Amino acid sequence: xxxxxxxxxxxxxxxxxxxxxxxxxxxxxxxxxxxxxxxxxxxxxxxxxxxxxxxxxxxxxxxxxxxxxxxxxxxxxxxxxxxxxxxxxxxxxxxxxxxxxxxxxxxxxxxxxxxxxxxxxxxxxxxxxxxxxxxxxxxxxxxxxxxxxxxxxxxxxxxxxxxxxxxxxxxxxxxxxxxxxxxxxxxxxxxxxxxxxxxxxxxxxxxxxxxxxxxxxxxxxxxxxxxxxxxxxxxxxxxxxxxxxxxxxxxxxxxxxxxxxxxxxxxxxxxxxxxxxxxxxxxxxxxxxxxxxxxxxxxxxxxxxxxxxxxxxxxxxxxxxxxxxxxxxxxxxxxxxxxxxxxxxxxxxxxxxxxxxxxxxxxxxxxxxxxxxxxxxxxxxxxxxxxxxxxxxxxxxxxxxxxxxxxxxxxxxxxxxxxxxxxxxxxxxxxxxxxxxxxxxxxxxxxxxxxxxxxxxxxxxxxxxxxxxx
Amino acid sequence: xxxxxxxxxxxxxxxxxxxxxxxxxxxxxxxxxxxxxxxxxxxxxxxxxxxxxxxxxxxxxxxxxxxxxxxxxxxxxxxxxxxxxxxxxxxxxxxxxxxxxxxxxxxxxxxxxxxxxxxxxxxxxxxxxxxxxxxxxxxxxxxxxxxxxxxxxxxxxxxxxxxxxxxxxxxxxxxxxxxxxxxxxxxxxxxxxxxxxxxxxxxxxxxxxxxxxxxxxxxxxxxxxxxxxxxxxxxxxxxxxxxxxxxxxxxxxxxxxxxxxxxxxxxxxxxxxxxxxxxxxxxxxxxxxxxxxxxxxxxxxxxxxxxxxxxxxxxxxxxxxxxxxxxxxxxxxxxxxxxxxxxxxxxxxxxxx
Numbered sequence: 015x016x017x018x019x020x021x022x023x024x025x026x027x028x029x030x031x032x033x034x035x036x037x038x039x040x041x042x043x044x045x046x047x048x049x050x051x052x053x054x055x056x057x058x059x060x061x062x063x064x065x066x067x068x069x070x071x072x073x074x075x076x077x078x079x080x081x082x083x084x085x086x087x088x089x090x091x092x093x094x095x096x097x098x099x100x101x102x103x104x105x106x107x108x109x110x111x112x113x114x115x116x117x118x119x120x121x122x123x124x125x126x127x128x129x130x131x132x133x134x135x136x137x138x139x140x141x142x143x144x145x146x147x148x149x150x151x152x153x154x155x156x157x158x159x160x161x162x163x164x165x166x167x168x169x170x171x172x173x174x175x176x177x178x179x180x181x182x183x184x185x186x187x188x189x190x191x192x193x194x195x196x197x198x199x200x201x202x203x204x205x206x207x208x209x210x211x212x213x214x215x216x217x218x219x220x221x222x223x224x225x226x227x228x229x230x231x232x233x234x235x236x237x238x239x240x241x242x243x244x245x246x247x248x249x250x251x252x253x254x255x256x257x258x259x260x261x262x263x264x265x266x267x268x269x270x271x272x273x274x275x276x277x278x279x280x281x282x283x284x285x286x287x288x289x290x291x292x293x294x295x296x297x298x299x300x301x302x303x304x305x306x307x308x309x310x311x312x313x314x315x316x317x318x319x320x321x322x323x324x325x326x327x328x329x330x331x332x333x334x335x336x337x338x339x340x341x342x343x344x345x346x347x348x349x350x351x352x353x354x355x356x357x358x359x360x361x362x363x364x365x366x367x368x369x370x371x372x373x374x375x376x377x378x379x380x381x382x383x384x385x386x387x388x389x390x391x392x393x394x395x396x397x398x399x400x401x402x403x404x405x406x407x408x409x410x411x412x413x414x415x416x417x418x419x420x421x422x423x424x425x426x427x428x429x430x431x432x433x434x435x436x437x438x439x440x441x442x443x444x445x446x447x448x449x450x451x452x453x454x455x456x457x458x459x460x461x462x463x464x465x466x467x468x469x470x471x472x473x474x475x476x477x478x479x480x481x482x483x484x
Numbered sequence: 485x486x487x488x489x490x491x492x493x494x495x496x497x498x499x500x501x502x503x504x505x506x507x508x509x510x511x512x513x514x515x516x517x518x519x520x521x522x523x524x525x526x527x528x529x530x531x532x533x534x535x536x537x538x539x540x541x542x543x544x545x546x547x548x549x550x551x552x553x554x555x556x557x558x559x560x561x562x563x564x565x566x567x568x569x570x571x572x573x574x575x576x577x578x579x580x581x582x583x584x585x586x587x588x589x590x591x592x593x594x595x596x597x598x599x600x601x602x603x604x605x606x607x608x609x610x611x612x613x614x615x616x617x618x619x620x621x622x623x624x625x626x627x628x629x630x631x632x633x634x635x636x637x638x639x640x641x642x643x644x645x646x647x648x649x650x651x652x653x654x655x656x657x658x659x660x661x662x663x664x665x666x667x668x669x670x671x672x673x674x675x676x677x678x679x680x681x682x683x684x685x686x687x688x689x690x691x692x693x694x695x696x697x698x699x700x701x702x703x704x705x706x707x708x709x710x711x712x713x714x715x716x717x718x719x720x721x722x723x724x725x726x727x728x729x730x731x732x733x734x735x736x737x738x739x740x741x742x743x744x745x746x747x748x749x750x751x752x753x754x755x756x757x758x759x760x761x762x763x764x765x766x767x768x769x770x771x772x773x774x775x776x777x778x779x780x781x782x783x784x785x786x787x788x789x790x791x792x793x794x795x796x797x798x799x800x801x802x803x804x805x806x807x808x809x810x811x812x813x814x815x816x817x818x819x820x821x822x823x824x825x826x827x828x829x830x831x832x833x834x835x836x837x
Contacts, residue, residue: 183649209649215679220638220672227642230627231577233649251669254632255639262618264611265834267627299835323837 016096017066018087021053021075024060027281027332031055033079033088042070044091051088058197068093153347159340167309167341168198168274168330171316172236174346176206179234182320185212185221186238186275195240196276196335222248222273226255226325229271234320239275242291242329248273256325257300272319274328277305278370278420279468281333285456288464290421292369295327296397296430302351303397305329305369310341311395314349322351329397331370354401356408360390363478364408366431367418368394371469374450375418378474385475387482397427405431406439413444414481418474423451445481450474517729520787522796524570528727529787529802531569532562534809535586536784538595539758541813542585542602546762550821551602555616558586560757563783564689565590567730568657568750571738572625575652579627579640580659582617583689583756587659591624595812599820607823611830634667636660637686641673644684644741655683655741663694665708671715674747678715681746685737686712688751689724695760696768709751717747724752725781755781 021031034052038044044064051062064070071092075082082088162170176182183206188195190203190213203211214221218239225235239245245252252273259267279288295303302324306312312330319326341347357372358379367375372393379389390408394401409415415435417428428449435447453467520528539557546555558565561583569590572578580587588598593609601608601619609619617631627643630636640658647654664670665688677684688708692699699706709719718740722733730752737748755777759766766774779785791797 215672215675217672217675219669220641220676223635223638223669224642224645224673224676227579227627227639227644228646228649229642230639231643231646233646250632250635251638255630255635259618259620259628260837261834262610262614263620263628263834264609264613265837266610266620266622268837270837302836 016071016093017068017091019050019062019064019089019091021082021084021086021088022060022062023084024053024055024058027336028055028084029336030081030083033075033077033082034059036073036077038064038070040070040073044068044070053082062088064091066091066093068096071096153342153344158343160343161338162309162313162341163336163338164306164309164312164330165196165198165200165335167313168316169200169202171313172199172320173202173205175317175320176202176210179320181232182234182236183210183212184236184238185214185225187214187216187240189213189238194238196332198330198335199238218244218247219251222251223255225271225273226251226269229256229269229325230259230267232268232270234270234272236272236274236320239273241280241287241332242275242277243287243289245273245275245291252295252301252325252327253298257298260324261300268323269325270323271325272316272322272328273325274316274319275330276332276335277329278331279333279452279457279464282459282461282464283457284459288457290419290452292329292397292419293421293426293430295329296400296427297425298398300325301398302326303329304351304395305331305397306395307334307357307367307369307372307393309337309339310347311349311355311393313341314347315351315395317346317348318351321348326351329369334370349395352396352399352401354404355393355395356390356404357393358389358391360388360412362388362412363390363414363416363482364405364412365389365391365416365418365474365478366394366405366428367391368397368427371418371420374469374471374474377471378418378478381471381475382478385479385484387478387484389478394427400430400434402431402434402438405435406442409435409439410442413442414478415443415447416450416474416477416481417447418450418469420452420468422454423449424454426451445483448477448481450477517723517726518732520728520731520790522794524731525787525791525794525796526805528563528566529784529791529797530805530809531566531590532727532784532787533806534595534812535559535562535565535589537806537809537813538589538599538816539585541817542599543758543762545599545603545817545820551616552604553615554582555602555762556583556760557758557762558583558756560777560782561689561691561724561752561754562586563727563730564687564724564752564754565659567727568685568687568734570731571734572655572657575625575654576738577625577627577640577643577647577654577656578659579636579643579656580629581633581636581661581664582629582631583661584617584619584629588619588621588624588626588629591621591626593619593621593624593626595816596819599813599816600823603820603823604825605820605823606826606830607819611834612826613830613834634660634664634669637664637667637670638673640686641677641682641684644677644682644747645680648680648682653683653742655685655738657685657687657738659687659689661694662688662690662692662699662703662708663697665690665711666694666703670711674712674715674717677747678712678717681744683741683744684747685734685741686717686747686749688749689754690751691754691756693756693760693768696764696766698768707751709749711751712747712749717749719749719751721751721753724754725777725783726786727783 032054049061068091071090075088189199225237278290365375604612619629644656723729
């Protein structure tokens with residue numbers, strides 16, 4: 015029986031990839047384990063191995079195809095004695111395989127599937143609406159907008175700042191020769207050399223301290239944590255050394271440093287690798303904490319973070335790395351830290367979110383619109399210092415508020431927002447503020463439980479209906 | 485009995501410091517202790533005595549309730565910082581842990597500013613916001629004063645990383661104790677320092693007790709000079725009570741680091757006379773043990789004896805030096821007692837730049 019070879023997912027969050035090269039041609043005999051093709055993702059180039067013996071009956075997706083969705087059949091292997099006419103009878107491997115639950119809200123846009131492939135790509139959750147781009151005040155009208163992935167935007171921000179200032183360097187695990195575990199530092203080694211793009215040993219506590227020491231001496235390190243889960247090893251240096259020394263030295267010792275990397279839930283990597291640390295860092299005076307959602311914000315805020323004379327914890331999100339959104343094409347696009355953005359204006363209820371929480375909030379706003387509820391969505395962007403004024407101003411208009419975050423509820427960022435609103439906007443509230451958060455459990459591995467542990471669009475919609483009594 | 489055994493072990497390791505080291509990466513020359521000139525002896529005497537008198541004064545002021553919180557005195561260990569400081573040039577950096585008053589004075593920081601920080605006054609080096617364990621002077625190349633045991637080792641490695649990055653020829657002296665030497669980040673730092681050949685000298689001040697825990701109760705390899713061996717970092721044990729031995733070793737180590745060969749470890753065999761902090765009754769060791777170190781190994785008495793022996797100074801001249809230093813420390817104490825506390829508005833300053 016013929017077997018379809020599917021576009022493989024090479025990482026938990028991969029959604030699509032390119033067929034770089036076919037190493038076997040139609041009619042070739044293949045054995046299990048033979049490398050038949052090379053595929054490229056935005057992170058890496060990988061080899062695809064045949065999983066069955068037989069003859070490569072048909073190549074369904076030609077070499078050079080771009081953005082082929084995961085699980086798209088890319089070739090058919092014929093069993094001994096079969097010929098190409100059997101291809102039609104090939105079972106849909108996608109059906110026999112366990113259902114691939116896309117990461118909740120990680121979209122697999124159907125439109126991007128390669129042409130001439132059967133429409134076997136199903137996405138559990140449709141793509142979130144792209145945020146309306148509200149141009150920054152300092153973006154001149156008529157500025158050209160370029161679609162960039164968050165990954166590219168972050169890379170561009172670092173490259174621009176490294177060109178601008180010789181004191182800026184990047185260090186971390188796999189940032190140089192490997193080009194970044196998540197390919198955020200792609201090309202930086204080639205442009206800036208090994209002196210300024212530094213592979214460290216796997217030694218978070220140590221290299222965080224080395225980075226802080228270098229910052230105390232006046233350099234401007236960008237310390238990449240492969241994920242913020244591993245930064246727990248370095249917590250002492252981030253908090254006790256980076257955040258506090260300026261104060262403890264009476265203002266003598268500065269620490270201009272950026273700690274950056276993916277934070278929060280990835281997909282299907284369980285409790286130790288899926289955790290949101292936003293609230294942890296936001297608790298600490300002496301730190302700034304940034305968590306962007308759009309590519310433009312990622313670029314503008316990372317540039318601001320690198321220039322900031324203070325330690326900045328820059329929380330990215332793995333699931334957002336591959337998402338594209340428009341970025342103004344400007345020589346020097348810097349977004350001030352500490353300013354929220356109204357991502358969607360509305361009058362009935364304020365939804366406050368940041369980073370991937372925006373995915374839920376924007377999608378929920380669309381759903382609410384269908385119910386006649388006009389939600390205003392605030393993208394907080396910076397968690398510390400928090401732009402409370404913008405939230406209060408919005409709540410003064412709407413009288414209702416729902417916060418959305420993947421982190422846990424107790425002492426979460428949403429809890430802080432609720433408290434701020436109690437103190438500063440109590441008389442404007444027409445309903446208690448509700449929080450939509452991650453569930454109060456370590457992140458489970460099983461796909462269904464993982465989905466349950468995370469917030470959902472439905473939960474945001476229900477919370478918004480509850481506070482609007484509709 | 486146990487104490488006696490400990491003592492003999494300690495003196496044996498000191499004696500060993502004089503013997504040539506077996507491993508090839510260790511200094512080939514037997515570290516014989518070179519004589520000091522008259523001027524060097526007098527400087528060393530004055531500089532070490534300044535620390536001693538400062539610390540005695542700080543102890544007094546703590547007893548009077550003028551200094552709060554933790555206060556870790558350096559008495560007994562003075563030869564380490566004074567000997568090492570002699571190996572430094574302008575632009576070099578010093579970083580240490582919380583037993584830091586001696587390091588600050590050795591770097592040339594003003595006793596008034598240090599003492600006023602101990603009393604939490606606005607004229608302190610950190611405007612009263614740091615206290616005994618957290619003081620800094622970029623001007624004097626002193627980068628703290630860090631309260632978390634071992635954290636300064638990564639930070640000092642980072643300072644030396646900056647020197648390496650800037651190719652400015654500067655070296656960072658990174659001090660830590662025998663207790664901190666058991667922290668994981670020390671070895672993470674050793675690894676990177678050797679991997680990248682950073683200009684850093686790690687000085688392990690082995691005063692034989694990590695708070696109340698004797699070295700042999702806490703460490704599987706008590707020869708701290710070997711702690712870099714799995715990273716190929718050369719190390720030496722040095723008689724940290726003899727300022728001449730410290731200076732000679734310091735010059736070797738600093739030259740090694742400055743010339744681009746990478747990090748170097750100096751284990752200073754030293755001793756603190758006082759408790760770990762002011763609230764430590766030091767019941768984990770005998771009075772006799774302390775007394776023996778004081779009478780037989782005191783770093784200041786050694787210099788004093790040589791000065792008198794060689795007739796480079798008279799008793800009266802040395803007394804005059806002492807009196808002059810006491811005046812300076814009394815003035816510092818007076819300043820630190822009368823300087824106002826920081827203005828309440830300082831509460832919210834210096835959180836961010």
